Amino acid sequence: MGTLWSTALASVAEKLNGGRIEWMLLGSAATALRGVAIVPGDIDIAILTADDVIRAAGVLPTPDVLGAVESGGFVPADWISTVAEPVLQFAPAGERWTFGRWYVQGVKVELAHIDAPAVAGLMVETRAPLVFQERETLRCHGQSIPTVPIEVQLATMVARQQDARIDATIAGIDSALLDLPLLRRAIRDKQSEVPGLAVPESVQSLGLN
Structure with missing residues (x-):
């Protein structure tokens, strides 16, 4: 597995695991990691707590630049996590998001904790903490990958x-x-x-x- 997305994933996993952050790989990258013949366009990661999204900004390669963008409740396409603004927080449709976006080795990596009380007791991807109890640990370039x-x-x-x-x-x-x-x-x-x-x-x- 020598693709760009997989090496980026291994780099992110090393930092999140080293920071003892509770996380879970989602989306197309999680499917591709199982050997399914699809090519991920990015890497999507769920984080168990909002505080851990903020902590992730301390271990991922966050540039020291100014110019934070006002989110207006949504994530601008050109916004990335910086020292000045490591995360965005917004609340669409009864949910509260804590969100970060990075580019690691040229691959877009998005981390989010979504507080969604309406689905907290459901076994649904992305928004329900219950799924964290069912994570499967896979491997990528020697790194442990907690996976949906x-x-x-x-x-x-x-x-x-x-x-x-x-x-x-x-x-x-x-x-x-x-x-x-x-x-x-x-x-x-x-x-x-x-x-x-x-x-x-x-x-x-x-x-x-």
């Missing part, structure tokens, strides 16, 4: 109707190793959040029938 469960990711793909990614994921993993109770719960919890969510046959055939 693939079962929870599949539920996210279903909700986003990412059929091509679902097919690539199923083809790239050993489906016999799936935790079916966890997959069922992740899909059920996603359905409670997204009423009317339909599960494609490709996912049902994994053992949900």
Whole structure:
């Protein structure tokens, strides 16, 4: 695994692990790390606490530049974490975000803690701390990578109707190793959040029938 995103991930992991920060890899990088044939466009990481996003700014390569940008509740496309403004905090739709963005070896890396009380008890990717209890530790260039469960990711793909990614994921993993109770719960919890969510046959055939 010698791709640019994976070497950047290993560099970030070394710093976060060394700083004893509780984190979890999400998104396309988490899927690709399992050997699925997709190329991540960036690296998305969930952080267990808001304070740890701020602590991460102390261990990641944060430039000492001025010119902090007013967020206005959203993240400007050109904003990065700096010494002057290491994180942004904003609260869209009943959630409270603590967010940081870095470029590591040319790869965009985004860290976020999302306080979302409405989904705190659900097994959903990104916004629910419950998923941290199910993290799987993978390896990348010798570094430990706490990673979102693939079962929870599949539920996210279903909700986003990412059929091509679902097919690539199923083809790239050993489906016999799936935790079916966890997959069922992740899909059920996603359905409670997204009423009317339909599960494609490709996912049902994994053992949900």
